Amino acid sequence: MAADTNIFTDKQTNNWFKACIALNLTKDGLTDFVVTELLNVQTKVGRSCGQCFIQNLIPCPTHYVCKKRKGNNCSFHNSQQRKSCQTCDKVKQDITLLHRFIRPSWENTKAELWATNPWEIGKCYLPPDGYSSVSSVQESDFNGVVSVVLNCKHFETCLSVACLSPPPPDKKCPLEKVRQIGRDVRHTADCKVTDADLQYFFLTLTTLLADPVRLLHDTSATEARRKLSDLQNDRLSPDDLGKLLKEANQTLTQAKEAGERFSKEAERTLEATIQAGKDRIENQTQAGEKRIEIKTQESINLINRTVIEKDQDEYERGVAELIERTKRLYGDNLNQVTISPLNDYKHEQLGNVYMPPKIVHMCEANGVFKKTERPVTQYKDVFFKDDKVNPRIFLQGEAGSGKTTFLAKLALEWCRESHVSSASDNSSLFFNDVDVVQSFVFVFYITLRNSVKQFDVYTLIKEQIIDSIYSSQEDREQAYRLLNEIMKRERCLVLLDGLDEWTGPGDHHNLPTLVLEQSQCVLLFSTRPWKLTVVKIMHLDRYTSVHLEGINKPFEFSRKILSCLVDKDELELKYSAFEQYIEKQELGELLSSPMMLSAIVCSYAEGIELKGSTCEMYTLLVESLFKKANSNTCTFQQPPFPCFIRTEYIQPNLEQLNRLAEMAFHLLFVNDKENSIMFNITELNKFKIDEYKDFALKSGILSAQQTASALRSSSSFMFIHLSMQEFLAAYHIARNTNLIDGSISVYLNRHPVAYLDIAQVFIFLCGLDVSCAEKLSSMMHERDALDRSNFFKCLMFYRIILAGYREANANGYSDISLKFSHFYFVKDNIIDLHKIWETNAANAIVLKVHIDVMEPFQNQRLSPANDECASQITINLQPCLELTCLTLEGRSILVKDSASVGTLEFPVCIILNIADPTQCTELPPVLPSINHIDLTRVTCSCTWLRSLLSMMLTQNCNMNCWLNKCHLTACGEGEANTSYTTGNISVFVNPNKSISISLTNDTGLWEILHGLSMKSLSLHGEVDRGCRVNHEKSFSQTIASLPKLETLDIAMDELTPCVWEALRGLNIKSLTLRSKEWGELHAESLTQLLSSLKRLETLGIDVPKDSPGLWKALNGLNIKSLNLGGKKDLYGWEGEGLRINHSQSLSQSLSSLMRLQILDIHVAEDITGLWEAFYGLNIKKLRVSCNCIVKYKESLSHLLPSLTRLETLSIGAREACPGLWEALKGFSVKSLTIKGKNKGFELNQTELLSQSLSSLTLLETLDMVVWEHSTGLWEVLHTLNIKTLSLTLHGWTDLRTESLSKSLSSLTRLETLNVSVYADSIVYASVYGGSRFPWKALHGLNIKSLRLSLCHYNVCLDLQAESLYQSLASLTQLETLSIELRPSSRGLWRGIHCLNVKRLSLKTMEWGGLHKELMSLSLTSLTQLDTLCIRMECDNPGLWEAVHGLNIKSLSLSGLWKRTGIDVKHTLSMAKTLASLIHLETLSIDVEHESPGLWVALHGLNIKSLSLNGVWEGSGIDVKLAKTFSQSLSSLTQLETLTLHVHTYIALQVPQSLKYLNIYYDTMLPSELRELVDSLATCTHTIESKLEFGCASSVDPPERIPIQEYIPFQQELAARKNVAMKRFRIYEWPDSAGHAMSVRDIGDVDDAASDILQDDVYKRFAKYIDRYIINRISILIEISPGSIS
Helix, strand or coil: CCCCCCCCCCHHHHHHHHHHHHHHHHHHHHHHHHHHHHHHHHHHHCCCCCCCCHHHHCCCCCCCCCCECHHHCECCCCCCCCCCCHHHHHHHHHHHHHECCCCCCCCCCCHHHCCCCHHHHHHHHCCCCCCCCCCCCCCCCHHHHHHHHHHEHHHHHCCCHHHHCCCCCCCCCHHHHHHHHHHHHHCCCCCCCCHHHHHHHHHHHHHHHCCCCCHHHCHHHHHHHHHHHHHHCCCCCHHHHHHHHHHHHHHHHHHHHHCCCCCHHHHHHHHHHHHHHHHHHCCCCHHHHHHHHHHHHHHHHHHHHHHHHHHHHHHHHHHHHHHHHHHHHHHHHCCEEEEECCEEEEEEEHHHHCCCEEEEEEEEECCEEEEEEEEECCHHHHHEECCEECCEEEEECCCCCCHHHHHHHHHHHHHCCCCCCCHHHHCCCCCCCHHHHHCCCEEEEEEHHHCCCCCEHHHHHHHHHHHHHCCCHHHHHHHHHHHHHHHHHCCEEEEEECHHHCCCCCCCCCCCECCHHHCCCEEEEEECCCHHHHCCCCCHHHCEEEEEEEECCHHHHHHHHHHHHCCHHHHHHHHHHHHHHHHHHCCHHHHHCHHHHHHHHHHHHCCCCCCCCHHHHHHHHHHHHHHHHCCCCCCCCCCCCHHHCCCCCCHHHHHHHHHHHHHHHHHHHCCCHHHCCCECHHHHHHCCHHHHHHHHHHHCCEEEEEECCCCCCEEEEEECCHHHHHHHHHHHHHHCHHHHCCHHHHHHCCCCCHHHHCHHHHHHHHHHCHHHHHHHHHHHHHHHHCCCCCHHHHHHHHHHHHHHHHHHHHCCCCCCCCCCCEEEEECCCHHHHHHHHHCCHHHCCEEEEECCCCCCCCCCCCCCCCCCCCCCEEEECCCCCCCCEEEEECCCEEEECCCCCCCCCCCEEEECCCCCCCCCCCCCCCCCCCCEEEEECCEEEHHHHHHHHHHHHCCCCCEEEEEECCEEEECCCCCCCEEEECCEEEEEEECCCEEEEEECCCCCHHHHHCCCCCCEEEEECCCCCCECCCCHHHHHHHHHCCCCCCEEEEEEEECCHHHHHHHCCCCCCEEEEEEEECCHHHHHHHHHHHHHCCCCCEEEEECCECCHHHHHHHCCCCCCEEEECCCEECCEECCCCEECCCHHHHHHHHHCCCCCCEEEEEECCCCCCCHHHHCCCCCCEEEEEECCCCCCHHHHHHHHHHCCCCCEEEEEECCCCHHHHHHHCCCCCCEEEEEECCCCCCHHHHHHHHHHHHCCCCCCEEEEEEECCCCCHHHHCCCCCCCEEEEEEECCCCCCHHHHHHHHHCCCCCCEEEEEEEEEHHHHHHHHCCCCCCHHHHCCCCCCEEEEEEEEECCCCCCCHHHHHHHHHCCCCCCEEEEECCCCCHHHHHHCCCCCCCEEEEECCCCCCCCHHHHHHHHHHCCCCCEEEEECCECCHHHHHHHCCCCCCEEEEECCCCCCCEECCCHHHHHHHHHHCCCCCEEEEEECCCCHHHHHHCCCCCCCEEEEEECHHHCCECCCCHHHHHHHHHCCCCCCEEEEEECCCCCCCCCCCCCEEEEEECCCCHHHHHHHHHHHHCCCCCEEEEEEEECEEECCCCEECCHHHHHHHHHHHHHCCCEEEEEEEEEECCCCCCCCCEEEECCCCCHHHCCCCCCHHHHHHHHHHHHCCCCEEEEEEEECCCCCC
């Protein structure tokens, strides 16, 4: 007979009860299975010794295991220590390896029982809490048993693949679903389960118990399946139901004992269910059961209401009591302040001496806070913005500015105690809105220096406030609970004083934090500004910051302090004399700091007068403090430092001072950061301060406080103020200068901005020992140079150096040489900063001068001890070899060369002597590193500016020069004495002597450009506008004066007749004309112009519409390339395109261009006759961009077959173009580019485009530029016969990976795949999570070469490492992998781990943030890697570390861009790395700049092949260090092949191992050729050499040597016995109008050598020489020993 399992009347509640029973049945079914398999696990991990406890095997601290309590005791380890046991450590390691998430629950297990009880091993795989006392599988609950199966990877062998697929923790995993059922049942809120869910539960649990690998045949599992079926179908016997109810009751009891958390409702219902089930079995009636339920519920509700009311009443009483106690604490601790830093015994109530501070708002910009001029005068300005509370606030201020006092005042305002004066008591309008502060229920005042490494604000309040209020542990525990509720419910203000004196725990907690449920609390941090440059704060825009400048009314505050120190009758007289003293000694600036003001006032009251030195002031403080402990006096016969003169109390206490200073130094620079401010008696004993402890405490230089503890109390010590500790540390350094290279150097390497941390110590050191400070400034400068990306850090360092100089000056030092490189001159700092400049001009990297006043600098004595006055400041730029950025702004600035006459009219004079390029052929090295010049409202001559641009043209880099409203004078020889004021002119100087200019007004521009040796000039207006020529005569004269001009690009609003006239007869090769207006009246002028340009090869015309005159002007030109309709940018064509109305004229013109090879055309509309105009052209390349729909597709279809020589076709479209796709069908083209943008390719065109591409049987290369709307393009790739595919994806968010994958896998002949993804990563990350890179689409392809370019604007996202790795690992045929992206992405290095590629190329714009450890691991794992290519602008030490020790055979180093090389700056790191590559055989370097370190880095390598190529403008290496270079070459004892491209001849000392020499010289004299061959003949072995050179003595400008002068040497070589001449070839340009060079051989040519491989070095050399039309000679010879005869 079946028992009725319907215990409740509510169906869903009854279902829930059945689910509970089902979980118990399933647990029983799994128990025997788990017991059996844990025996196997025990065997697998091995036997332990049985003597070790788990606490012995786990180090302390261990994250997630150790729990620190008060007194730093660990509750897990107690007193047990870590000990080494190889047997147990091995078992522990194997247990860890079997854990799916590598995180065993060590708290649960007893290691001493591992050898005898397998369950103790199984407990390592249980959840971490609540299972330590469970002694067997049977005693465990359902969650525990399932957790063991899930977490222990051994069970993967005992269950089917289906049961664990996908693998945990994926929620789709069947076993995860089983665990989730247990959670849902246990933690239900209403104890209800629907019918559908119940059936799902039964099905899922039964499926697990029927797993075919083990459980299907397990007896217990079979029995459990039977009972589940009976339970599901209400077939349980009364006996079974009774047993299950009893087991359910036991389960609940065990769960409670184990800490397992059922929901309260689930516990209550399960208990009621168990009882109700028993009652049902005993045949209790349904009506009685119902009444019991109702009565029970009524009782529960009544009890709940009573409990809630009682709890609220207790809460309110507790809050009131805590408020009262907290206010009393603040009244005792915060109300008294010391008014004299010289005398700790002079106290006053804060309200009596308090003055409102001067505070200003700060604004967030580019990740930093900057001060504004907007004052903060009320508390609401601090705590509110737009009526919304500011949840996180920084109060920034320098040391001694009054931050602590302001926070104390805030706390006292909240207290409302009668003895506390409010702001209004001072009759002040500042901060009188006390109600804002009192609106907070609680204000908690925390001193962060007392709680380093503690980040939880709740814990800080417990330790500093609650523990100070309550003494018994019971009262404290109760108050802790109350505090937790308060912080969750009430609006509280937490004042956190001294963030700069606090150190975090070293993890991600950079600030003290609140938990989420304490969101109503407001945090106000006080800090020195430097701290915020160290702390990495996420979401800085959510913080508010204000800056405390100091005292708002310093003289009023001075009067208040004086009133406490002098008799009332003397106050007025004393105060008047004090004002005169401050003015005379110029101490006014120091009065803004409350601490300095107090010291000055108090010293003055005692008859001591100061002179502006901070060291002097702190010496006075020390003197006054020592006086209190020892009144003996004695002066120094020879004071060790200037500030010790006239001291009386320091010399008798010198030993105490030295001991205290040593301890101050070690605490700050040697000890851990958390112990640097607060320290205990151990530190005193370490430095033998215990002997002088009473002296230190009595003097007040140290203070002590009791540290409360439940076990015992102890004393903590600190210096009177952090700045005093810093002064003493500086004193110790000055006495022990060796510490700079020792402890200080180590400290500076602790973190990147440690040099800012020691700012005050450095300033003190400048006043104590300036030579020592100079050495420290160099070390600080090195650290500052490592991170120049943060302007705020640079500004901080500038302020530190300036303050240090002023301190040294105030202490009487002269010839001060502090190292500095970033100069920001303004009127207030110019005299002092100029002194620093005079010793640092050679170090200068940035120079910015902003001075706009015309008055001379008179009496600007900003350093009180600096008596210099200046009517004019001169800044000489001649020594500035490192200067990269020059910004001059202000009408008071004159820029001139040293030879020109100056005038005192200008307060600032900038000197830069640049030789006139028209007067000398070689310019001296002037500003060789400059790349940014900004001149605003300055005065200079046109001649000077012209020389500046000429100098910029000689540099091989991108440089910018902005001119804005500059006053130009024409004072050069032969120039009229006129002057101009420029508009906004932007000059961009690029490599290869190219200049691009954007202008609003051409006034003065043409005089500047006159006669420059530029090769390319581009003129345009701002943004999309054209420029306008207002000074036509000057324009014409300047254009004619540019002798080397080859390329000219002009964009004008209207092309005026003067333009045509000015351009006529130029010797240019390329001309581009752009204009919005192109009238017919210019046709004749254009015709005359173009026909006059005899060397023209490339012509570009960008006009909105055509005209017959335009096409007529093109007739018969000898151009090779024609661009019609617009300018191209990175993404394609700009503008709407050319509107063609005269297609017949166009056709006639194009057909007359007999030499035309390339045609680019951008059309706005398809018209009749457009495509016919291109019919039958002999062009090789056609690029068409359409802003239209192709209407005349038949014409287009007719056109393409007529282009019989066409090899490359590029088509770009912005709108749907089905006509283009139809026209492509059957076309015989090898290379095709398709560019889609916006909605250029809709899905409904996919089939048509697919058919067209499939018909291109000769197509080998396909390049597609695709935008995010063009998703249908993947289908068109399907089954193409191409070998190379390039995909450029712009703005993509969803790449439709599956569709792309199918298409790529269908390309069976594909060998090379290039993928470039461009995405705005900010949008990408916030909207899509950065997770949709198309890695899966690459899976399994048979490609040999893959290039990935991943470009994200603004930030670099992490790349799905696992997906990337799986896809790359599946490319079994892949040999070459090229990657271009930022190296800071961790996903990249994980993704390439262990690949089988042979060649790896890495390209990136910058290597900052390089994960060198990850990169090193990944590169080392590439065991098949043979060749590594690195392309970068500048090297990086981390890069060399990552490459160190690789097993590669070939290494190539080159620049980021074409025709650029690597700029090696870290040559020592490079040398170490190259020496570590013991298998390296081939090394290739494109050299950007020669350096001795570069050649030294090559010394002694065991390479067999070396290739060195110069890249400056394409020329060879200009070797200046020939001796070092030659020595390095001769040291390469294994070298067999050497390839060089050098600019001029150098004597080579080649190694005896050399077999092949390929050397290319830009220029070579016949005598040098003979010298080279003679030197090679001295070798003791045979060398085969390919020599090729330009027949010239100079390339730029060309100074050619006739071919005939080299012919005799050919005859001489042929006559030599030991020389086998295989080739003597001449490449000769025609003398007249010919366009191709002739090639001829002299003498016999070895057929085997006639077709020699042309390497990349040779190709660059030949291209460079041919650009200057210089003849070349190529010689191939084999030289045997003794061939000179």
